[in-house]
Amino acid sequence: MLRSFLIGLVAGQRGITPLATIGLATYRGEVDDDLPLQKLFHNPVVTAGAVAFAAAEMAGDKMKSAPDRTIPIGLGVRAITAAYAGAALAPRRQQVSGAxxxxxxxxxxxxxGLGMRKAAMRQVGQTPSGLVEDALVFGSALAITNPQLTGTQGLLE
Known part of the structure; x- marks a missing residue:
């Protein structure tokens, strides 16, 4: 259940990143594909599309017009992708709890995360703070969802 908790922390920062890294993990065979629609990630175009959406979200975050992550639609997206990723990473028959x-x-x-980001923005600005956050979030998500790819197998069990 640790991986479900950790991917939830990621989803709180970037809504699409958990879906993209679960897609990559599914494509690579690192997670079971027993959730609804998850088999779609065996198609490299679908997985690449999820990664592209995550990259677009990260790019949009650097714009002055980017809304706070805590607006209702932002929280809704985070809840949906966190639930899906949390269920995908949970042990069998514990998917609901993982979600x-x-x-x-x-x-x-x-x-x-919003409070921390606002504090960082006051110190270094929107783009530099966002780039650091992106690196931490994406790197963490990859390690959580793709332990064989990142060499972190055994650390999160």
Whole structure:
């Protein structure tokens, strides 16, 4: 359940990143593909599309007009992707619990992350703080969802 919790923390910062890294993990065979629609990620175009959407979200975050992650639609996207990713990473027959844990972590971390980001923006600006956040979030998501790719197998079990 640790991986479900951790991917929830990621979802609180970037809504699409958990879906993109679950897609990559599914494509690579690192997670079971027993969730609805998850088999679609065996298609490299679908997986690449999820990664492209995550990259677009990260790019959009640097724009002055980017809304806070805690607006209702932002929280909704985070809840949905956290639930899906949390369920995908949970042990069999514990998918519902994994989804609940991930959503709870995402909701709390959205507010905490926003506060931390605003503080960082006051110090270094929107783009530099966002780039650092992107690196931390994407790197963490890859390590959580693709442990064989990142060499972190065994650390999160």
């Amino acid at each position: 609940v844990v991930a959503v709870a972590a995402a909701m709390v971390s959205s507010y905490i």
